[in-house]
Amino acid sequence: NAGVTQTPKFRILKIGQSMTLQCTQDMNHNYMYWYRQDPGMGLKLIYYSVGAGITDKGEVPNGYNVSRSTTEDFPLRLELAAPSQTSVYFCASSYEGKLPTEAFFGQGTRLTVV
Amino acid sequence: DAKTTQPTSMDCAEGRAANLPCNHSTISGNEYVYWYRQIHSQGPQYIIHGLKNNETNEMASLIITEDRKSSTLILPHATLRDTAVYYCIVRLRNDYKLSFGAGTTVTVRA
Numbered sequence: 001n002a003g004v005t006q007t008p009k010f011r012i013l014k015i016g017q018s019m020t021l022q023c024t025q026d027m028n029h030n031y032m033y034w035y036r037q038d039p040g041m042g043l044k045l046i047y048y049s050v051g052a053g054i055t056d057k058g059e060v061p062n063g064y065n066v067s068r069s070t071t072e073d074f075p076l077r078l079e080l081a082a083p084s085q086t087s088v089y090f091c092a093s094s095y096e097g098k099l100p101t102e103a104f105f106g107q108g109t110r111l112t113v114v
Numbered sequence: 115d116a117k118t119t120q121p122t123s124m125d126c127a128e129g130r131a132a133n134l135p136c137n138h139s140t141i142s143g144n145e146y147v148y149w150y151r152q153i154h155s156q157g158p159q160y161i162i163h164g165l166k167n168n169e170t171n172e173m174a175s176l177i178i179t180e181d182r183k184s185s186t187l188i189l190p191h192a193t194l195r196d197t198a199v200y201y202c203i204v205r206l207r208n209d210y211k212l213s214f215g216a217g218t219t220v221t222v223r224a
Binding site: 104 | 148157158163205207211212214215216217
């Protein structure tokens, strides 16, 4: 199992450009999440999904969009990049059933908007 | 959700046990205590979680007080590779979202 895989690892965007951060997991997890982490801070939830076709906003969703067409993939879209979106983005997944379990995180995408 | 309070930082000697405290005085009966760590800006890594009983796995032990208002994560034999930011998180059984605070920066010294 590769776990949670994020691409790209690094990216520099110009203000106003758009891009998609890719996330895929091979553990057949039903739940997937996108977090962002600003320097020296904890992670903040952007969007999450409880299954294919179902997504919902987290704490900081403005400026982002997501989709979940398959169980494996959960891409994060930035439409009009702004300097405030400079951050490290982490994708995560978990299998949620009767009892709470652990979340697995990807290695992150480091995004700089200039 | 219940909030957690952790010390900002702590040092530990290599080979000794590291005891990381966490206060969650407003925790409710159906909230679990989770611990994750983040090594040098990598993705967070799950360590352990528990509801009210003490838990142990290959990485650590989790001690939860009887009133559940605080807990301690124990790394039995700290190594340099345990240097990381450790997050104590409280989550509801049916609320799968994790709320990360600032955590405790643990530095293991040789």
